[in-house]
Amino acid sequence: MKALDRLALGVATCCFLSYIPVWLTRRFPSERLQKWTGAGFVGTLVGLAALGVLPESGWALAGALFAATAGACWASGRAECALGSHDDPRIVIDETVGYWFAVAWLPREPWILLTGFILFRILDAVKLPPYSWLERLPGGFGVVFDDVGAGAAANLLLRGAFALAAR
Numbered sequence: 001m002k003a004l005d006r007l008a009l010g011v012a013t014c015c016f017l018s019y020i021p022v023w024l025t026r027r028f029p030s031e032r033l034q035k036w037t038g039a040g041f042v043g044t045l046v047g048l049a050a051l052g053v054l055p056e057s058g059w060a061l062a063g064a065l066f067a068a069t070a071g072a073c074w075a076s077g078r079a080e081c082a083l084g085s086h087d088d089p090r091i092v093i094d095e096t097v098g099y100w101f102a103v104a105w106l107p108r109e110p111w112i113l114l115t116g117f118i119l120f121r122i123l124d125a126v127k128l129p130p131y132s133w134l135e136r137l138p139g140g141f142g143v144v145f146d147d148v149g150a151g152a153a154a155n156l157l158l159r160g161a162f163a164l165a166a167r
Contacts, residue, residue, distance in 0.1 A: 001082060008078035011071065011093055014046040018092040043092025044121060047099030048113060057105055065100060069144060072097045077140025087135070087143045094147040098124060101151030106158060115161075119154035128153070 013019060018039040054068075055061045072093040079091050102120040106112050124147055127135070131149020135142050 005078060005082045008075040009082055011075035012079035012091045014043055014092050014096060017042050017046065018090045039089045039092050040095045040124065041121065043095030044099045044117060044124075046092070047096035048117060050096065051100065051103070051108070051113070054100060056108060061104060065097075065104060068097050068100065069148060072144045073140040075140065076143040080139060080143065091143055094144045095124065097144060098147030098151035101148050102154035102158070104151075104155060106155065112158065116154055116158055119157055120151055123150040123153050 010016065020042070054064050075093055076091050080086055080088065083090060099117065099120050103113055103116040106116070123131075127146065127150075131146055131153060134145035134149050137145055
């Protein structure tokens with residue numbers, strides 16, 4: 001395996017943390033857990049834990065999200081080839097970036113971060129149109145952009161809740 005492939009795998013799997021729940025579900029198989037490995041949950045937790053590295057607002061946040069999305073697309077596309085399957089459950093950088101979109105430009109208060117976490121996980125699991133259609137994009141773009149769409153949808157729902165609460 002090439003060094004760039006190893007680097008992409010390290011980024012795409014959040015330093016290989018996603019291997020833990022995938023290994024556990026394969027080690028202790030259950031019909032209930034056939035689809036859900038828990039790796040996406042790990043990727044979202046990484047997003048929550050690493051939120052502090054992102055600027056809180058403005059153009060700096062937009063630039064950071066753009067760079068993170070581009071890097072995630074590259075790493076996910078390269079990792080797909082190395083792992084030999086499209087959107088392998090071990091690829092979780094898309095959940096990290098998706099969560100960042102869910103809470104982007106919102107106050108970083110604990111209840112907002114937790115609500116964003118829950119909304120993002122639900123919307124990512126449900127895969128509603130139109131963002132579910134983004135899965136069809138080739139390579140890493142399809143892996144990442146459906147999660148960015150779920151994050152954007154969660155962000156809009158949070159903003160709607162703010163608007164209703166402000167009345």
